[in-house]
Amino acid sequence: MKILCVAEKPSIAKEVSKILSGGRFQVRNSQNKYIKNYDFKFSFPNQANCDVTMTSVAGHLINIDFPPSFQWGKCVPGKLFDAAVIEKVLKQDIFDNISKEARNSNKLMIWTDCDREGEYIGYEIFKAANKGNRQIEVGDIWRSKFSHLERNHVLRAANNPIKLDLKAVDAVSCRMEIDLRVGASFTRLLTEGLKSKSIIDKGDVASYGTCQFPTLGFVVDRYKRVKNFTPEQFWYIQVDLEKDDVKCNFNWTRGHFFDRLHVMNLYQECLKHKEGKIIKLEQRRTTNWRPLPLTTVELQKDCSSIFKMSAKDALGAAEKLYNRGFLSYPRTETDKFPASFDFKTIFGRQKSDPRWGNHATELFDNGYENPRAGKHDDNAHPPIHPVNYVNINELAADEKKVYEYVVRRFLACCCKDAVGQQTTATLKWGIELFTANGLMVTERNYLDVYPYKKWESSKQLPKFQQGDMVSIKNGVMKDGKTSPPNHMTEAELISLMDINGIGTDATIAEHIEKIVSRSYVVKQKKGKVEYIIPTPLGMGLIESFDKMHFDNISLSKPFLRKKLELSLDQISKGETTKETVLEDMKMLYRQAYSISNQNMVNLVDHCKTVIQANS
Template identity: 55%
Template sequence: MKILCVAEKNSIAKEVTNILSGGSSRTRDSSYKFVKNYDFTYNFPRLGQCQVTMTAVSGHILGTDFGPEYAWGRCPPGRLFDAPLVTKVAADKDKRSQKIHDNIVKESRNADKLMIWTDCDREGEHIGWEIMHIALLKNPRLNHLGTWRAQFSHLEPAHIVAAARDPKLLDMRLVEAVECRKEFDLRVGLSFTRLLTNVYKSRGLVGDKEVVSYGTCQFPTLSFVVDRYLRVKNFTPEPFWLLNVVVERNGQKVPFTWSRGNIFDKAFVAIIYTQLLRAPNDAKITHVGTSPTSHYRPFPLTTVELQKCCSLFFKMSAKRALDAAELLYTAGFISYPRTETDRFPANMDLLSYVNKQKQDAKWGAYALKLADSGAFRQPRAGKHDDKAHPPIYPVKYTKLDTLKPDQQKVYEFVVRRYLACCSDDARGFKSTVNMEWCKEQFSATGVQVTERNYLDVYIYQLWQSSQLLPDFQQGQAANIHSAKVKEGKTSPPEYMTERELISLMDVNGIGTDATIAEHIDKIIQRNYISRRKMGTKEVFIPTSLGVALIQAFDAILKDRISMSKPFLRRALEGLLQKIARGEITRQDVVNQLLPMYKEAFTETNRMSSLLADTFTETNRRISENT
C-alpha cells in the first residue's frame, strides 16, 4: 500500500517523517525549492507495512477571486456582492502555489490513501480539503473516504505516533465555515476598497498610487485607535482635592488615606479640614486587623497572552514574539504556539514536563522542588478552549545558549510561565489600621509576603512586602504629625499602546493570533495610523485620513449597521462557529448577513460626497490645531 502524507509546511513534514521513520528516510526535491518529499516505510494498524511519501504545502494553495469581467474598473464595485466566486490555484509571483499544486498531483497519482497532517484548526482543515481536492483531480481513490486526517497538537513522538494510528475524517463543517469567511472578506473588502479609492482619488485627496482600503479587520482596528485618540483630545481635566494625613507612632511616620478619596468640591474639603484642625487630639485608632491575602498564579499560556507579555517584559513586538515561538515549535521545544486555550486537558501528564526542566542551571532547582517535594499543584483552569490545541507549554528541554536571542527570551518565558502555572499561589498578610478623626475615616495598610511560591520562578512579576506598620493599638489616641489639603487633576486616558490594541482585537475577535500583528501593520501602511514615541512608551495616533474615515462611516451609517465597530465581525465569527458545529449552513449565513453589508454599501455609495467632505474638514481642523 502507498500512502501520501501532506503537512501544512515543510518543517512539520520533516519532523513527522523523523518520528515515524525512526530517522531512516530518503529525501527527494519537489518542484518547489522549500518543499521536500520524504520516502519511508511505516506500519499502519489496519494496513500493515506501507510505503509512505510525506510532503507539505506552504499554507493555502487555492485562492478565491472573481472572474476577469469583474476586475477593477470593469464593473461597478457594488456588483461584487453577487458576482460568482472563482476558486483556482493562487497566482503568486514565484508560481509557488502552482509548483506545490503540481507536486501534490504527481505524488498522489499512485497513492492508495491520502493522509492530511495540516494544523488542527479551522484553516488547517480547509487546507486539508484543498489538498484532497487537488489529489482527487488525477486519482479518484482519494475522495473524502479515501482521505485520512491525523489529529495532533504538538510534535512529541508518542503523540505523533498516536495520531498516525488513529486517523479521522476531514471535518467538512470546518471547511464550510472557512469558505464562508472567505466569501465575506472578499466581497465586502474589494467592493468597499474600490468605492473608497475611487471617491478619494476623483477628488484628488490621495495620491495616484495610493489605495484607500476597507477590510473587515482593518476598520475595527482603526476604530479602536481613533476612539481612544478622540477621548484623549476631548478630555478636559477637572481639579479635585483630598486630605493627606500622617500619623506618628514609635518614631515612625505613617501616611493614612482618607476614605472619601478625591473630592471635586473644594469648599466641602475646606470645611472638613477646618473641623479637623480645631480638634487635633480627637483622632483615635478604631480598628487594627490582619487578614490573609494572596496573589494568584497565572493562567496557562495562550498566544495572545504570550504576545502581550513579550511586549511588556521584553519590549518585543507581537510579530517578533510569534516568529520566535514558531521556530521553537518546529524545533520541538514548545507546543503549538497558536492557541486560544487557557486550560490544560484533565488527562495530561503535567508533572512529566516539570521533570524535564530539572536539569536547567537557572530554574532546575525550582522544577526539582515542584516535582519531588510535593509542591506541584494542578494549574488553574481558564474559561477558553479552542478544542484544537492545549495551552503553550515546554515540550522538551533545551539549554538556552543553543538558541537565538529572541528564542531564548521566549523559551525561558514559556518554561517559567509553565512552572508558575503548576505552583501554588503566593501568600501573605495584609494589615489594616483604621482611624477616626472628627467622624472622618482614614486607613493605613501594609503587606507582608510570607510564601512566595510561584513568584520565585515567575521573575517578571513583583510582589514585595511593604514597610511594616508600627504597633498600633485599638482605642488608642493617634498622634497626628501633619494634615494637609492636596489638590490634584484628573488625567486623560493614554493614547493606545500596541499591548492594549492586541488585547482589544483579541477580545473582539478581530483577526487571529497569527494576523493581529499584520492588521496593525496594514493600517500603518495605508496611512490611517502612525507609531509615535511618548516618553518611554510607544503609542498609536490616527492620521487625519484615519479619523475622517471612521467619522464619515459613523455619520453615513448612523442608523444602520456600523462598518467600523467590531460588531459585524463578531457576529460573523459567532455564525462561523455555528457552521463549524453543524447547527446552520454557509448559505444560511450568506442569506442573513450579506444583505446587511450590501445595504451599507448602497448607502455609502449614495452619500459618498460626505466621505470626501469629512476628510477635507478633518484636515482643516488638524492644520488649525498645529
Template identity: 45%
Template sequence: MPKILCIAEKPSIAKAVAGILSGHTAQVKSTASKYTKNYEFNFDFGPPWGKSQVVMSSVAGHTTSYDLPKEYGAWANYPCSIPFEAPCEITIDDDKKAIAANIARNAKYSQVLYIWTDCDREGEYIGTEVRDIARKENPRIQVKRANFNNLEPNHIIRAACNPVDLDERQAAAVAARIELDLRIGAAFTRLQTLKLRSIHGIDPKKVISYGSCQFPCLGFIVDRYHKITRFVTERFWSIKVTHVRDNVPVVFNWARNRLFDRMAVTLLFEQCLTAKKARITKVDQKPTRKFKPLPLTTIELQKKGSSYLHMSSDAVMKTAEALYQKGFISYPRTETDQFDKGMDLRGLVQKQTQHTTWGQYAQGLMDGGFSQPRDGKNNDKAHPPIHPVICAQPNALSLDEKRVYEFVTRRFLACCSSDAVGSTTTLTLLWGNETFSASGLTVLERNFLDVYPYERWTTNELPLFREGEEFEPTEAQIMEGKTSPPTFITEPELIGLMDANGIGTDATMAEHIKTVIDREYVFAKERGGGGGNAAPATRGRGRGRGRGTRGGAAAAGGEGGGGGTGVREFVPSTLGLGLVEGYDDMKFDVNLSKPFLRKEMEVKMKQICEGQKTREEVVRESLAMYREVFDKAEQQIAVLRRVNSIILNLRRLLTFD
C-alpha cells in the same frame, strides 16, 4: 508496499516530521518549487497500512486564492457594488503552481494522502486545498490527517499511527470567511478609493483598503484618540494624613479620595484639625494569596509579550511560530487555559531541570514543590495551553526566540508552582468625622514569584498600631491636583478589546493590527517616545485568502521581525481618522467602525463549525447585512468626502501653525 503522500503546511514542519518518522534517514529530493523538498523513507503506520513507502512534502501556506474574474478588475466598467454579485473563482497562485504540480504528481501513484497541516480552522482549510489538488489527479486516494500540536518525537509518532478525518465544518467556516472578506473588502475598497483618493492625494497605484476586522480595530484606536482630544481637565482636592512611627512614615488615604469642591475640602479639613487627635478604629489582619498565573493562551501570549517583553504582537507570534517549528514549544495558537488531567506535566518540568538558568527551580518542583496548574474557563478541545516541549539552552536560540521561550517556560513553571502566600494589615483611622486607611503586606512565601519575575509582590510592613489608640498625626495637608486624559491605546489594551468583542481570532489579531499600520491608518510609537513610521500601503485589488503568515514565502521560512524597547501605542492618521468619522457621520444603525457586524459574522462562523448553519447560509446572510450598509454608504458618500476634506484641512492648518 502501500505508498503514502504526506503534506505539511510549511517546509520546516515537513523536514522535522520526516526526520522523526525516518529516524533522520530520509532521502532528500528537490522539487520545481524553491520552497519545498520531498523526503522519501519507509515508516510503519500500523493498521490498516502497515509498513509503507512515504513521500513527505509540504505546501507554503495557502495554495489557492479566491478572486473575482479578471474582467471585473476594470473598476471603471462596473459599479462599486459588483463584488457582492459577481461570481468568485478559485485559482492556484502563480508562485504555488510548482507546489500543486508536486502534490498532483505524487498523488497519482499514492493510495493515501496524509495531511500534516496545523490543527486549527485554517489548517483544516489548507488541508482541503491539498485534498482537492490530489483528488483531481487521483479521485480514489484516501485522505486522513495527523492530529498533533508539537514536534516532540513520541507525539509525532503517535499522531502518525492514529490518523483522523479532516474537519469539513471548520474548513467550510474558513471558506465562508475568505469569500466574505473578498466580496465585502473589494466593494468597500473600490468605493473608498474612487471617492477619497483625490482628496488625500494618494498615488493612483495604491488603494484605500477596507477589511471587516481591520475597521473595528481602527475604530477602537480612534475612540481612544477622541477621549484624549475631547478631555476636559478638572481640578480636585484631597486630604493627606501622614504619621511617623518607629521612623516609618505611614500614609493614610482618605476614604472620599478626592472632591472637586475646594471649599468643601477646606471645611472638612478644618473639622479634622479641630479634633486634633485621630483614633485607630480597626486593625484588620488576615492571610492573603497572590494566585499563580493561568496556563498560557495565544491572546495572553500576545498581550504579555507586548507588555513584558516589549515586542509587537506580530513579532511575538512569528517568534513563537519559529520556536514551534523548531520543536521547542507546543502549538502557539490555542484558546485553552486548562491542562488535561492526563498530561504528563511533571515530565515536562523534569526536562527543564537541565536549563542553566531555571534548572534549579525546576528541580525544586520535582523534589516536592510541584502543584497542579489552575484551570481557566476556556477549552477549545483542540490544543493544550502553550508550554515548552524540550529544554532549549540560550545558545540555541536567537535573541527574540530566547525572550519568548523564556517567557513561555517561566510561565509554565509558575503554573506548576504554589501560590505566593502573605499577610495583610489594614488600619482604619477616624479623624474628626473623616475616615482614612493604610495597608501593609508581608510576603511569607514567594513560591511561583521566584521563577516568574514579570509580576511583583513585595513586602511593605506597617509599624505596630493598636485598635483604639489615639495620636496626633505627624503631618496633614490639603493636596491639589487635576484630572489627566487617558493615554493612547496600547497594544495589550487593543488586543483585549478585540478579544472581548470577537474581532478576529486569537491567531489573527496581531495581523489585523499590523494591517492598519501597513495601510497607514494608524501610527505606532513606543509609549513615552516619538512618533512611529508606518510602512507604505502596497495592496492592490483585494484577493481572498487566509492568514498572511500562511500565504507565501514568509510561511516557507521568512524572517519573523524584531522586538522593540517599550510598549507600543497607536495614534490614528489623518486618513484613519477621516474614514471612521466619515462613517460615523452617516448615522448608520450599525457602524462600520464598531465591532457588531464582524462579531455577528464570527458567531455565524462558529455556527458552521457546530453544524448549526451551512457555509452557503452564512455567506448569504452576512452579505445581506453588509450590502445594506454599503448601499447606504454609497448614497451618502458626499458625507465621507466632506468629513475627510475637513479633517485634512484642519490638520494642515495645525501643522502650519
C-alpha cells in the same frame, strides 16, 4: 493498501511519521524545499500493514479571487458583491506533490490542525489529491482528530479516523468570500475616491478590511476620549500619622467627592476631634498568583510592554525559535497543558543555564506544581513552552529576549504562588473612616524566576494596637483633578482585538502592521512608552463612516465581524447554511456600500478638512 497522509505543516508531518513508524521511515524530497515525503508501514484498523506516505502542505493551498473581467478598473466596485469567484492555487509545487502522491494511493487521511481553518485546508488537500486520483472521493476520506503530539494520543487518532466536517468547510468558505467581496469593493471605492482629490498619492492604497477597520476604530476611539477629556476637580480628606518615627498615610474610605462644600462640612466635623482611634487591625495572608500557561496573545502583549517589541517582531522571533526546535509551536490559544505533559524532561534540559538553571534544577529535583489551567483550548496546540535548550548568547537580540521570557514563564508556571502578609489598619476620626495598608512578601516563590512581575513589600505600618488612641496633627482636606486615559498602547490594542474577536492569534499583529503601513496610525514614543495614535487620514475615515446613517450597523466597530463569527459557528453546528449567511451578510454590506458610495463626496471633504486642520 496505500494510504496518503497529509498534515498542515512540515513539522507535524515529521513528528507524526516518527510516532506511527516507530522511527523506521524513509524520507523523499518534494519540489518544495520545506516539504518532505515520509514512507513507512503502519497498521490501521481493519487495514493491517499499509504502505503509508506522510507529507504536508504549508497552510492554505488555494486562494479565491475575481475573474479577469472583475479586476481593478474593469468594473464598478459595487459589482464585486455578486461577481463570480474563482480559485487560484497558491503553491503549485505543493499542490502537485499531493496530486502526484495521491496517484498510487487508495485512501487519503487528513492530519491538519483540529480547528475550522484546518478543516478547510483538509478540503483543499482533498481537491489536490482528487486531481491526481479521481478514485479518491470526499465522503471516503479519513480525518484524524488530534490536538497535540503526545505518542498515545497520536496513535489513538490514527486508529480512530473520523470524517471531514463539511459544515466547518462551508463556514470557512463563507468567511473567505465575505472578506474578499467586502475588502475588495470598499478598498477600490476608498482608493479611487481619495486619489481623485489627491488625499492619497498616486501609487497608494486606502484599504478597507473587516478586521483592519475595527482595529483602526479602537485606536481612534481612544484618541478621541483622550482629546475630549475635561478634567474635573474633586476633594478628599487624608490623614498622615507618625508613630515611633514611622510615618504612614491613611486614605479616606469614601474616596473623593466632586462637591467641595460637602467635603468641607465632613472635614469640619472631624476637626472637632483632636484624636482618632485605631478601631481595627487586620492581618491577612494574600497570594500573588503565578502566570497562566503562555498563549500567543499573551506573548505578544508581554513582549510589547516588557521589551518594547512590536507584536509582529515578537511572533517573528518566536517562529524562528520554533523552526530551529527551541520553542514549541508559537501560534496557540491554549492556556492549559495536557494531562500527559512531560514537564520533567523540559526542566532537565534547562538545568545547565547560568541564569535560570538553578530554578530548573530545583523543580527537577524537588518536584513542581501542576500549572494553573486556563479556560482556552484551540484543540490544536499546547501552550508555548521551551523544547530544546539553547544558550541565549548564540541568538539574535529579539530571539534572546523571547527565548528567556518563554523559559522563565514556563518555569514560573510550575512554581508555587507568591505569598504575603497584608496588614490593614482602620482609623476612625470623628465619624469618618480611614485605612492604611502594609504588605510584606513572605515567600517569593515564582517571582524569583520571573522578574517581569513586580510584587514587593511596601513600607511597613507602625506597630499599632487595636484600640490605640492617636493624636491627629496632620489631617488635611486636599483637592485633585481626574486625569484623562492614556493613549492606546500596542498591548492594550491586542487585548481589545482578542476580546472582540478581531483577527486570530496568527493575524492580530499583521492587522496592526497593516494600519501602520496604510498610514492610518503611527507609533509614537512618549518617554518610555510607545503609543499608537491615529493620523488625520485614519481619523477622517473613521469619523466619516460614523457620520453616515447605516441601518443598525457600523463599518468602524467590531460588531459586524462578531456577527459573522457567530454565523460561522452556526454553520458549523448545522443551525444555518452557508448560502443563508452569505446572502445575509452580503445584503448588510451591500447597503453599507451603497450609502458609502452616495456619501463619497462628504467622506473625501471631511478627510480633507481633518488633514488640513492638523497640518
